[in-house]
Amino acid sequence: MSGARSALAHNYHPLPVEIASGEGAWVTDTSGRRYLDLLAAYSAVNFGHRNAELVAAAKAQLDRVTLVSRAFENDQLEPFAAELVALCGKEMVLPMNTGAEAVESGIKVARAWGYRVKGVPHDQATILVASGNFHGRTTTIVSFSDDPSARDDFGPYTPGFRMVPYGSAEAIAEAIDDTIVAVLLEPVQGEAGIIVPPDDYLPTVRRLCDEHRVLLIADEIQSGLGRVGATFACDLVGVVPDLYLLGKALGGGIVPVSAVVGDRDVLGVLRPGEHGSTFGGNPLAAAVGRAVVRMLATGEPQRRARELGAVLERRLTALVGHGVTAVRVRGLWAGVDVDPAVGTARQVCERMMAGGVLAKDTHGQTVRLAPPIVISEADLEHAVDVLEHALVPAAVPTT
Missing domain, CATH: 3.90.1150.10 (Aspartate Aminotransferase, domain 1)
Known part of the structure; x- marks a missing residue:
């Protein structure tokens, strides 16, 4: 010990x-x-x-191939992506490893979408975040944390984020301007202590995002994949975000697996060479992820x-x-x-x-x-x- x-x-x-x-x-x-x-x-x-089903999937893949990098295709990745988008009701998957990587990837995608699709002036893209948030501990992510233990002494901080009180759709409405490309939220804040927003919060934020042509990014890394009694916490209030950020349970407690899941008009902004990961989408991770999705597909x-x-x-x-x-x-x-x-x-x-x-x-x-x-x-x-x-x-x- x-x-x-x-x-x-x-x-x-x-x-x-x-x-x-x-x-x-x-x-x-x-x-x-x-x-x-x-x-x-x-x-x-x-x-x-x-879990017997997940361990069996991992063992079977260990006897075949575990890593080839995305320099080549592997026979587990496309099926994993197809099955995951079917579970999410989306069209495209960006596979990564950890939850923080999914968040970082979602930030990059939102900024690229803002410049290439929405037409935000170069280097002015801003993302709205909520007080009390926890999205990981990378340098960029702690830049928009208000938790001193996560943030203090790790500056200088990454710009491009604006914080508003969690649970207040009115604060989001007041903060939206022409530079806002996304609202990044946890549907239920986990690290903060399982903080549940008002029932009308996410539906109102969804409406505001639609009205102002802003992406809604739901960090479902802790709340998603069955934990709250639904596939996603967003399901509990009838909201579908533009991007789901997934991790943790997606790897079944066996290997790190994360993903950004969305439609082609958003995730399709990425071009070859702009983002990647040696281990992201590896055959072992994809095989375990497929087994997880199969379990969730039963309900x-x-x-x-x-x-x-x-x-x-x-x-x-x-x-x-x-x-x-x-x-x-x-x-x-x-x-x-x-x-x-x-x-x-x-x-x-x-x-x-x-x-x-x-x-x-x-x-x-x-x-x-x-x-x-x-x-x-x-x-x-x-x-x-x-x-x-x-x-x-x-x-x-x-x-």
Whole structure:
């Protein structure tokens, strides 16, 4: 386990548990103790640890070919793209690796579209973003973050972004001018603590984008692919963005896979040589991505997240006023605000760990819950029982 003399850079502050194996919603540490995983690698493990169907797809591809780069075609990439656009109701895919790469790619596409299609003057393209956002940690992305831990001491910052309050369509309407090429939003803000905007927010933003000829870019890297009880969080309010940014669960927790998905009149602005990635669209990633899309095409993960999400919301709502000040739930994804009298969210997560359940804090007082969608209802109920006990410092269950 990493410690004071670890060779690792200190860019994470993990809970003191060292995972050695996992299956479904459970993981086992190096001492043999089992824990329920209520984080699912920030939604990357939506379908469970070592999902049999996904592992089989990866193993089959490992015996064939894993990387040829985009200098050549491979027999998995075109089928992956076709199946993914069918799932999304779009026409074209730009495959990448990580979520941050998908965001960076979406920014480049929006700027190119602004210059080549909308006619924005050179180097004046501006993208509207929301306060409290989290889209990754590359230099450009932290340039439009308002989180000091992500931004401070990493300047100079990339220009071309304008921030407005999250959840306010009126602020977006006031900020749009002739230089705006896109509005980049998380339909539900994950890192901020599962912040859910008003129901009319995204539909109004969609209308404003249409009226002003502006792209709507939905960062569904955490919220998409089944987590919220629908394929996309945008589906919950009947909105279709111009570009979906996807990642995390698209790789099934096995390999990094991300994508920008949109129609030809937007993604088609890219020309050969203008953007790329050695590993983006590699055969192994595409094979796993195809298996993920096949699972989602059945609708079963979405249904399960919706039904278990109702259980989660019922149980968490009952905790308000009992060590919890507020909860926000979308499908099998929740933010739980801890009463400071109970302690910090980190302390609550440490107590949960002592009770055999793993979760993660964010922004001081919020515990994030995002269990694998394959979790059983009994295990989910047990996990909330452990959380309830963890809200009372002297009553920590052991397993």
